[in-house]
């Protein structure tokens with residue numbers, strides 16, 4: 001224990017906060033690492049479609065992972081620099097099919113056996129996502145709400161196949177698998193029928209989710225707009241909120257999926273009056289849903305504050321969701337994942353008396369909290385968990401020895 005931490009511990013104790021307890025609590029909460037930051041959401045499919053789907057990774061920093069072994073090595077390197085508990089979040093396009101083309105509705109658990117074996121060795125859980133984009137059958141911008149029966153049914157079969165894979169992941173790893181259903185469906189400009197796609201989406205989801213699968217936690221993610229779906233997104237937050245409530249599935253809130261100046265922290269206590277749980281996609285929008293690397297900023301802090309103040313840590317799943325291809329991708333993982341855990345720790349270091357304060361006293365307390373010796377507690381959290389405080393050198397070495405050789 002450093003002298004700095006010792007002093008910090010005493011300073012927080014004066015506010016009635018036990019820093020050791022906060023550290024233990026912060027380390028326990030699982031944060032799901034999204035595999036898609038490691039390769040700019042490219043995936044390993046034999047026939048690759050353009051990303052599409054209203055999302056876009058920008059940048060061409062060298063060294064992106066080109067296959068499962070590279071991506072797993074990159075994730076392992078990132079995790080070696082992260083304190084606390086993690087899971088890994090996969091997308092269907094990260095299936096490993098031995099060079100053979102396998103259509104998305106034909107995916108099987110065996111195509112994820114390497115990921116499952118790896119997760120087992122590392123004793124981590126896996127989460128999952130069907131991939132309803134980057135595919136010829138999604139090129140006109142519609143999937144589960146498509147007007148064409150055959151196309152819609154294809155995507156329903158894809159979702160069903162993914163849920164069965166998620167069930168195997170959960171069973172093999174002894175940990176529930178959070179499967180998130182996000183579709184890009186929407187229109188660029190003034191659709192004259194906003195109704196029919198929503199009717200079709202409701203029906204499609206009901207079919208997709210029908211099979212009872214133990215260990216599978218289904219989530220649905222809404223959105224306000226995407227690139228090319230600026231005017232209308234079928235699966236809006238309103239749509240999915242009601243869908244989730246009536247069907248007993250989990251609503252996913254992505255921090256970048258609202259109006260550009262709208263933040264999500266105020267929504268948490270509102271949704272959790274009625275929903276049992278929420279999946280939070282931890283992301284950072286800049287001017288639009290730009291999926292920037294998460295940093296320890298006010299938006300992020302407010303999200304974790306709300307969850308901790310509401311005593312709702314067991315009612316939220318945390319999953320990172322960003323993809324920046326313009327800087328070292330391992331650093332991108334480490335910066336974002338550490339920022340999330342930092343925000344969690346900061347929230348856990350708030351005095352329990354805070355919600356009772358009012359007026360000037362409340363404002364004064366909030367101001368004073370900002371300059372508390374938080375850094376020393378964060379360093380203690382890292383050290384106590386065997387994660388380095390200074391990690392950038394490792395990333396630079398890995399870049400030189402591994403990433404730079406990927407041509």
Ligand code: RNT
Nearest residue numbers: 036055129182221254321
């Ligand atoms: C897209 C959604 C979705 C994706 C991932 C890749 O706007 O945020 O969660 O980012 O499925």
Ligand code: ZN
Nearest residue numbers: 221254281321
């Ligand atoms: Zn998301």
